[in-house]
Amino acid sequence: MIKLDYEHRQAGHCESGVTSNLLNYHKFSISEPMAFGIGTGLFFSYLPFLKMQHAPVTSFRVWPGMIFNRATKALGITTKISRFRNPDESMLALNEALLKGFPVGLQVGTYHLPFFPPEYRMHYNMHNMVAYGFEGKNYFISDTVIEQRVGISYEDLKRVRFAKGPFAPSGRMYYPVQVPAGIDIRPAIIKGIKKTAHNMSGVPFPLIGAKGIRYLSKELRKWPRKLGEEKAAYYLGQVLRMEEEIGTAGAGFRFLYGAFLNEAADVLNKDWLRDLSMEMGENANRWRKFSYLGSKNCKKRAKPEESYDLLADILLECADHEEKIFRKLSKIDK
Amino acid sequence: MEENKEDLIYRNNRELFYSFDPVTKTYVSNIGYQYQANQVIIKQGWDALEERVNEFREKVKLGTLSPLAYYMEKHQMEVPMLAGYCGFPKRKIRKHLTPEGFKKITRADLEIYAKVFDISVDALLSPVF
Numbered sequence: 001m002i003k004l005d006y007e008h009r010q011a012g013h014c015e016s017g018v019t020s021n022l023l024n025y026h027k028f029s030i031s032e033p034m035a036f037g038i039g040t041g042l043f044f045s046y047l048p049f050l051k052m053q054h055a056p057v058t059s060f061r062v063w064p065g066m067i068f069n070r071a072t073k074a075l076g077i078t079t080k081i082s083r084f085r086n087p088d089e090s091m092l093a094l095n096e097a098l099l100k101g102f103p104v105g106l107q108v109g110t111y112h113l114p115f116f117p118p119e120y121r122m123h124y125n126m127h128n129m130v131a132y133g134f135e136g137k138n139y140f141i142s143d144t145v146i147e148q149r150v151g152i153s154y155e156d157l158k159r160v161r162f163a164k165g166p167f168a169p170s171g172r173m174y175y176p177v178q179v180p181a182g183i184d185i186r187p188a189i190i191k192g193i194k195k196t197a198h199n200m201s202g203v204p205f206p207l208i209g210a211k212g213i214r215y216l217s218k219e220l221r222k223w224p225r226k227l228g229e230e231k232a233a234y235y236l237g238q239v240l241r242m243e244e245e246i247g248t249a250g251a252g253f254r255f256l257y258g259a260f261l262n263e264a265a266d267v268l269n270k271d272w273l274r275d276l277s278m279e280m281g282e283n284a285n286r287w288r289k290f291s292y293l294g295s296k297n298c299k300k301r302a303k304p305e306e307s308y309d310l311l312a313d314i315l316l317e318c319a320d321h322e323e324k325i326f327r328k329l330s331k332i333d334k
Numbered sequence: 335m336e337e338n339k340e341d342l343i344y345r346n347n348r349e350l351f352y353s354f355d356p357v358t359k360t361y362v363s364n365i366g367y368q369y370q371a372n373q374v375i376i377k378q379g380w381d382a383l384e385e386r387v388n389e390f391r392e393k394v395k396l397g398t399l400s401p402l403a404y405y406m407e408k409h410q411m412e413v414p415m416l417a418g419y420c421g422f423p424k425r426k427i428r429k430h431l432t433p434e435g436f437k438k439i440t441r442a443d444l445e446i447y448a449k450v451f452d453i454s455v456d457a458l459l460s461p462v463f
Contacts, residue, residue, distance in 0.1 A: 010350040010365060033352075033361075053379065053410075111410070117346035119376055123410055147348050147365070164418030165411075237378040244372040246349070249363075255352035259361040281354030281361060295371040298378045 003133035006103045008142040008149045012249020012256050014128040015067040016041055017144035018105045021130065022068075023077070025103050026179040037260030038074050038185070038192040039067030042253050043199055044322075045208050046216040052166065053122075055238035058216065060252030062199075064107055064126035064167055068174055070195075074188035081174040087158045090171030094131060097175060103132040103142075107172040109163020115143070115150040120246050125167040127247070131157075145246060189264050190332050196257075197330035201323050210323035217315035224308050229300075232308065237298045240291045251291070254284035261329075273332075276325050283321045290314045343373045383410060391463055400436030401461045402427075405451050419450045 006025055011017020016036035023030050036042075041062055048056040065081075072079045080097070084090035097104050109125040110116050129143040137154040152160075161171045200209040207215055216239070223232035243252040258280035265273035293306050293314070345367055352363045368376070390407045393399040406416055413431075417424045422443070429435035430443075439447075441455075448455045 012350050012352050012363065054382075117344065119344045119346065119380070122379075123415065145347070145349055165415035168418065234378070234382055237375045237382075240372070240375045241379055244369070245376060246368075249350070249352045250369075255354055255361065258354060259352055259363075262361055278359055281359070282356055284354055285356060291375075292371045295374045298375050 001133070001135040002098050002101075003135070003140055004098070004101065004103050006130065006132035006142060009144070010147065011144035012247070013041065013061075013253065014144050014247050015039075015064070015126075016256065018128045018130055019068045019071050021142065021144070022103060022105055022176055023072075023179065026176050028075075028077075028179045028183065030185070031263060033256050033259035034185070034189075034263055035071050036067060036253070036256050037196070037264065038188045039069075039071035040192050040195045040199070041067045042196050042257045044210070044212050044252070046212045046219075047207060048219065053238065055235045058239045058242045060243055060248060064128075064169075065172065065174070068105060068128075070192070071188075072176060074191050075183050075185065076180055077176050077183075078178040079174060080177050082172070084171035087162050087171060090161060090173065091154065091158055094173055095134065097173070098131060098133055102175045102177070103130050105130055105174045106157075106161060107169035107174075108157075108160040109165070109169060110160075111163060112156065112159050114152060114156055115141075115146060120145075123163070123165050125163050125165060125169055186268060189267060193261075193264065193329050193332050197326040197332070201326035201330060210319045210326065213315055213319035213322065217312040217319065220315065221308055221312040233298050233300070236294055236308075236311070240294050240298070243287065244291050251284040251287035254280060254287050258284055272328075276328060279321065279325055283318060283325070286314060286318050286321070290318065341370055342367055343377050344368060391461075394461070395463065397433055400431055400433050401458060402436055402439075402447060403431040404461060405447070405453070405458065406431070409451055416450070420446050422446075 007021065009021055011020065011032045013036060016032050016039060019035040019039060020030050020032040043060065043062045045059045046056070050057040069081070082093060094104055106129055108127050108129060109123060110127045111121055111123045129141055131139050131141055133140040139152050139157050141150045141152050143150060161169055163169060203209050206212070220236065223235055227235065244250060249256040258277050261273055261277035261280055265271065265277055290311060294311055296306055297308070348365050348367055350363055350365050352361060354361050387408050390399060390404045394401055394404045413424050413427050417427055430439055444455045444458060448458045451458070
C-alpha cells in the first residue's frame with residue numbers, strides 16, 4: 001500500500017487542474033489558468049460532418065493530453081507519458097509509478113466512473129484524474145470535478161482506463177518526473193499565447209478559430225427552417241452542452257483563458273495584456289449570454305426576439321471580439 | 335443571471351466555476367452547483383436519450399429490432415463502440431441487431447454482451463419493459 005501526500009484541489013477543467021495539481025506536488029506552484037494558458041487549452045472548431053450524440057461536433061478545447069504535454073514541454077519539465085495495449089500491464093505500471101512516489105495523471109472514460117454524478121455519466125473519454133495511492137485493490141483518486149477525494153476499485157479503474165469509442169484513452173497515464181530548479185515561466189507564457197493566437201485567428205480554414213464561430217453562426221441561423229424546431233433545439237443544446245457542461249469552467253473555457261491573460265499581464269509586466277484580459281472576460285460573459293438565451297430556446301420558453309437570429313448575432317459578436325483579441329495577442333513578442 | 339437554488343434539477347456535486355465581474359473587472363472562482371440554465375440543457379440531452387430508448391423499446395415489442403439494439407441505445411452506444419467493448423467485428427453486431435440474427439447468437443457471445451451492459455443473459459434475452 002502507498003498513499004502519497006497529494007493535495008486535492010477542485011478545478012474548472014480536468015486536464016489543466018490535473019497539470020496544476022501534479023506540478024504543485026513537485027513543489028512547482030502554478031495556477032490552473034496558468035497551466036491552461038501555457039498548455040494552449042483554448043480552441044474552437046465546428047465540425048458539421050462529424051456527428052456525436054446525434055448532433056454536429058462543436059469543440060471549445062484542444063485534443064486530450066495536449067495541455068499537459070505542451071505545458072510541461074514549454075516549461076522544460078521531464079515527464080513520463082505511456083499508453084498500453086494490455087490493461088493488466090497498464091495497472092502494473094501505475095502501481096510501480098505510485099510506489100516510486102509519483103502521483104499519476106490518468107485519462108479515463110466517464111461512463112463507468114462509479115463516483116461520477118449520474119447526470120455526467122456519458123461516454124466521454126477525455127476526462128482526467130489523478131491516482132495518488134492504493135491499498136490492496138482500492139485506489140485513492142483526486143478528481144478535480146468532485147468535491148471530495150474518492151476511491152475506485154482495481155476492476156473499475158481498469159475498465160475506465162480502457163473505455164472504448166472516440167478518443168479512447170488506451171490506458172494513457174502521465175506524470176512529471178523531474179522539475180528543474182529556477183524555471184522561468186515567461187518564455188513559456190509567450191509561446192503558449194502565440195500558439196493559441198494562431199489557432200484562433202491565423203488558421204486559413206473556415207471551421208477553426210474565430211472563422212469557425214462565424215461558420216457556426218451562419219449554420220445556426222438556418223437550423224429552425226432547415227431542421228424544424230425540435231431538431232434545431234437539440235443541435236443548439238449540443239453546442240451549449242459542449243460550451244457549458246462539465247469541465248469547461250464556464251463559457252467554453254473563455255473565463256479560464258481570460259484569468260490566464262490577467263496573470264500573464266502581471267508576470268510579464270505588460271499592461272496591454274491586462275486590457276485584453278478584460279476584453280476576454282467581457283467576451284466570456286457574451287458567451288454566457290448566448291448559452292443563457294439559448295437554453296430558453298431549448299426549453300421552448302424563448303420570446304420571439306430571443307430567437308435563433310439573435311443567438312447567431314451574439315455568436316458573430318463573439319467571433320469579432322475574439323478575432324480582434326487574438327490578432328493583438330499574436331504580436332506578443334514583437 | 336438569475337439563480338434559484340430550489341429550481342435546480344441536479345444537486346449531486348458542486349463544481350468549480352470561473353467568472354468575470356465587469357464592474358470590478360476581476361476574475362473570481364467559486365464552488366457551486368451547475369448554473370440552472372445549464373442544467374436545463376444537460377437535462378435536454380437525457381430527455382432526448384429517453385425518447386430514443388422508448389422508440390427502441392416499442393420496436394423490440396413490435397419485433398422489428400432485437401433486444402440487443404435496445405440495450406445498445408440505452409447505454410448510449412453505437413455499433414463501433416459496442417464492437418470495441420466486445421471485441422467483435424461491426425458486421426457481426428449489426429447482424430445481431432435484427433430479431434433474426436439475434437436468435438442465432440451463441441451462448442458465449444450473449445455472455446460477452448451481458449457483461450458489457452452489466453446485466454444477466456436472461457435480461458438480455460427477454461428484457462423486462
